[in-house]
Amino acid sequence: MIDLVGKRNWFFLISAIVIIPGIISLAVFGLRPGVDFSSGTAMTLSFDKEVELSQLRQELTDLGYDQAIVQPSGEGDFFVRLPEMSSEQTTALKDGLQTGLDATLTISSLYTVSPIVAAGTVRNTVIAIVVAGVGILLYISWAFRKMPKPMRWGTCAIIALLHDLIVVIAVFSILGWAAGVEVDALFVTGVLAVVGVSVNNIVVVFDRIRENLKRGVSRDFEVIANYGIIESLGRSLNTGLATLFVIVALYLLGGVTTHTLVLALMIGIATGIYSSLCIAGQLLVVWEKGLSSGKKIATSTV
């Protein structure tokens, strides 16, 4: 039998390698807020002929929009982020660009949010995260009521859950400054969905460990935990893979609109599989035995 618990320090190290730079990135750069949260105007521009990124940047500067953020957005389109624009300003900008670049321009999508709406969105998002957090805590305390030490098991589950969330948020922080990826309301949607899936994975693994504890599979908690994790391996991997198949397909083939949502789900669900198999149960063992239990499980004992 594979020993997933014995290698726990390796797993913790792998997580640390992802999480520590992520936290540094979060502390230094934070997240790049989209129009939803920071107000302003975002638009996708399509031209009827090839336009260079530098040309467009220059033209925007000439029109007085030197603070515009411009990114290519596939198939010759551009994503432009501007301060909040009125309907008249948008029309003027469109006309200015058409004349300046001598090309026909279509604004294929436009999104404008005023500060009052953005502030409301931020506030509601915070409330939603708090409410979801309380809901999940209630669920965890209910799901773990039968566990031998509910507080300890609950805490380990929450640490594993936070692990998944930090990875998702950290990746978005890194992508924020590396690739200009913004977080919007759909990112929050993805993160909250990840919470739902992730908790569930952890509960399934812990449930198996508890069953084995009751059955008295071994005296060694390390063996019991490993046994539980291995028994859940098939389910966790297969359900996770099935979900990832559709999500990867959506990410690669689906539209741009849902990219942040799908990316958050993809990272979160992949991390969730890993943490439920390599982190959550192992944390229980660490709490029981400390970090440096050198004892290995002999394959023959189980």
Place this chain on the structure above:
Amino acid sequence: MKRGSAPLLIFILVLFVFCLWVIWPGNGIFGRNEFTLGLDLKGGSHLVYQIDLSKKDPTQSDSDVIEAVKNKIERRVNAYGVTEPIVQTINNERGSFVLVQLPGVKDVDEAIKLVGQTAELDFREMELDASGNLVFDETGKPKYTAIAKANGSDGQEKELTGKYLKPNAQVVLAQQTNEPEVAFEWNSEGAILFEQITQRNLQKPLGIYLDGEPISWPTVQTVIKEKGVITGLNLEAARTLAIQLNSGSLDVPLTIVERRDIGATLGEDSLKKSLMAGIIGSAMVVLFMIAYYRFSGFVACLALVVFVVLNLAIFKLIPVVLTLPGIAGFIVSIGMGVDGNVLVAERLKEELRRGRTLGAAVEEGFRQSWSAILDANVTVVIACVVLLWLGNTFGNFLVIGFAITLLIGTLLSMFTQVVVTRTFLRTFVGLGIAKSPGAYGVAKQ
């Protein structure tokens, strides 16, 4: 065949065939013959206006003002000829807002004006110099002396405004010039006022103002009572004005605070891409389940087909507004929906390895998996409910779209995982199909 599973099997098959019929293009009940597509798939504009209640008439209640604004916007939008518009009000601690969705509008700037303009029409007496000519200010607008007033039927002096118009203004083309004009008609009170005003201003220009901006200043040729025309507009603006005059002016000013335009081609393109992603993703799930779990995987896939068809029928009948994130939520629920089947198939393998007979293993597998399946979905349901609230508070149809389809998918998948998969497995076992443990992914001992 296990006792009780035959009626259930028939029920599932009837339900399946019915739902398949429902989702067929053009079919449907309660008049729901097509799927309801969200704005991001149809293309169009999503606008949120803030209602400035500080400017309201103090004798009116907030809710009356908001209701009146909503009704007038609805009238304007309907008259503009938008199909399936949405107008709803949002009240929160930041103020009162009205959300307007206009699928398929081409000229968004004109639509923004149409919906959000106060559209208060009045007539003004103009300032004239010694020789009777108009006086213009530095911006090129003619100067006026006062809003035209006259004595009404009750003897009170009243300003002549758009509220005395009959709601039958229309765009006509002037016979000689072929220029667009808005033809209007006063109600009895308006006619009394207009007669006095035109009388007083004979052979003088009379300014026609919309929200304090002059539209035109024709010279009054004769005394007019009931009817008039407004000139000096292009066709589009004339059309907008006629609609606004008929809906009545808004009691309070609106400011636009959120605008989302989506081009129709972008929506169509995204829909195609997402559907392709869904088909490829689902195909991979099917292949994977059959390759790994063999016969129970195959049964799971049959259950998945039932799940997809039932789910789509629910989308069409409720109807659920399908958005891109909504389709993503549905596709994700297809992936996550195999969870119950995986749990059961794993348990089934364990029970078979322990040497149980197939029939006993099926029953035991379901008995043991049930609590896990139920538990598994609780957390996702919690997340979806919170998201639905979040989406509703700020009218974000994309967030709502995802949460609603994931919620429906999760709840429905519990039904298909347990009832449909179990009934199918019992039926196949009862018929003696796939008897060897190898068919369930159990290696030969």
